[in-house]
Structures are given as C-alpha cells and as structure tokens.
Amino acid sequence: MTFLQQSLLTLIGIVALVFLWLLLRVDYRSDTARKTGNAIQAEFELSDHTGMVRTQDDFAGR
Structure with a gap:
C-alpha cells in the first residue's frame, strides 16, 4: 500500500x-x-383546528 x-x-x-x-x-x-427525571417540561399553548387555544391543562391525565 502506498503512503x-x-x-x-x-x-x-x-x-x-x-x-x-x-x-x-x-x-x-x-x-x-x-433515570434522573431531568426531562424538559415547559408551558405551552396550541391552537386547534377550530381556533380555540389549548393549554397543558386541557391534556392533563391523557
């Protein structure tokens, strides 16, 4: 082989x-x-298909 x-x-x-x-x-x-539970958690708002603003509370327990 060559260099x-x-x-x-x-x-x-x-x-x-x-x-x-x-x-x-x-x-x-x-x-x-x-393992340490250092997951990123942030508050958020989303608009659904009807234009209503949804928050984290709307999805609690799901």
Whole structure:
C-alpha cells in the first residue's frame, strides 16, 4: 500500500471511531436523563383546528 492509501485508511478508521463514540455518548446521556427525571417540561399553548387555544391543562391525565 502506498503512503496515501495508508493515511486514508487511518483517517477513515479514526472518523469511524469518533462517530461510534458520539453515538454511544448520546445514548448514555439520554439514558441518564431518563433515570434522573431531568426531562424538559415547559408551558405551552396550541391552537386547534377550530381556533380555540389549548393549554397543558386541557391534556392533563391523557
């Protein structure tokens, strides 16, 4: 193999490892957030198809 081919193969390997590390890190962070209950909660308002404003209270218990 030439130096260019070896360099390209090494670069592809490094990029693959970084991509795999990022996937595992995101999965770990989402699992950690789920276990600790740090979910994002925000007040919201939506308009339905008739134009009425709906809030979080309209969907409580559903």
